[in-house]
Amino acid sequence: MTEVTSSPSGVDGDTPFELQYFPPDPDLAEMVSSFYFVRIDMPLFDESERADRPQFRIMSIAEGEYIFPDGHVFPAKRATIIGPTSGSVRARGKGPLRIYGFGMMPAGWATLMGEHADKLTDRAMDAAELFGDWIDDVIEALVEAEDTEARLVIGNNFVREILKQNEPAPVWFTRTVDQWLSEALSPQVPDLVEATGMSIRSVERMTKYYYGLPPRMLARKYRAVRAASALARGEELDADAFYDQSHLIREMKRFAGATPGQLARPSRYTEATAKGRKQMTGKVSPLVSDT
Numbered sequence: 001m002t003e004v005t006s007s008p009s010g011v012d013g014d015t016p017f018e019l020q021y022f023p024p025d026p027d028l029a030e031m032v033s034s035f036y037f038v039r040i041d042m043p044l045f046d047e048s049e050r051a052d053r054p055q056f057r058i059m060s061i062a063e064g065e066y067i068f069p070d071g072h073v074f075p076a077k078r079a080t081i082i083g084p085t086s087g088s089v090r091a092r093g094k095g096p097l098r099i100y101g102f103g104m105m106p107a108g109w110a111t112l113m114g115e116h117a118d119k120l121t122d123r124a125m126d127a128a129e130l131f132g133d134w135i136d137d138v139i140e141a142l143v144e145a146e147d148t149e150a151r152l153v154i155g156n157n158f159v160r161e162i163l164k165q166n167e168p169a170p171v172w173f174t175r176t177v178d179q180w181l182s183e184a185l186s187p188q189v190p191d192l193v194e195a196t197g198m199s200i201r202s203v204e205r206m207t208k209y210y211y212g213l214p215p216r217m218l219a220r221k222y223r224a225v226r227a228a229s230a231l232a233r234g235e236e237l238d239a240d241a242f243y244d245q246s247h248l249i250r251e252m253k254r255f256a257g258a259t260p261g262q263l264a265r266p267s268r269y270t271e272a273t274a275k276g277r278k279q280m281t282g283k284v285s286p287l288v289s290d291t
Contacts, residue, residue, distance in 0.1 A: 141154050
């Protein structure tokens with residue numbers, strides 16, 4: 001078991017907040033970005049989450065909400081599926097609270113959601129609507145598991161089970177897009193079109209289906225969150241990917257929910273997210289660890 005923890009104590013430690021990341025089992029690497037467990041022992045959790053890939057989250061209690069970039073509010077469920085996001089999302093929840101979740105890679109998202117994969121951008125849904133009441137058994141198993149290792153076994157097996165329900169998505173396209181997003185500070189759409197050997201229209205259709213966004217917006221999203229994560233980790237920012245300082249500020253505010261100045265003094269949650277993902281370098285896709 002490989003564990004990445006934001007503070008020395010475990011998920012049941014004494015600090016008021018803690019975030020742990022774990023890479024998925026090798027057979028799920030194309031489907032899951034990472035598993036994460038969050039312990040919140042404070043009266044209120046209220047944070048801006050950067051634009052991200054789809055998430056599957058199980059909460060010990062369903063007292064909270066997600067506020068999406070267009071102002072849409074979704075009351076959190078005990079098991080919530082959050083689609084890909086095009087901007088920062090405000091997450092609120094009452095503590096004490098435990099969250100057990102995993103991020104979904106594009107191939108996993110398309111396999112999970114089937115024909116609905118491109119319909120949940122900047123939206124969320126109750127997982128019980130998709131899987132039925134048996135999701136309650138999974139929730140209780142995770143909440144009552146005796147330790148982190150047991151939760152990871154449950155999490156990995158749960159993903160394997162839910163991905164059986166649909167035809168697996170072809171991964172050649174998502175591998176090509178992920179490489180395109182990872183190899184340049186400012187990915188250019190013509191380079192992706194050339195790499196896929198497809199028409200621009202087909203590329204736009206497929207990136208919207210697998211990633212929830214067309215390629216130009218997708219490139220902007222990952223350019224901004226990569227830079228935001230570097231700042232939150234205290235690293236020097238390479239601003240060459242942005243036209244000027246005002247462009248940098250606008251993009252970070254939209255996709256990361258904070259200005260460069262704010263990210264240089266990140267909240268505990270933002271810092272834990274950025275550093276936790278980076279510590280998984282070599283164990284997950286660079287698109288996960290660098291953003």
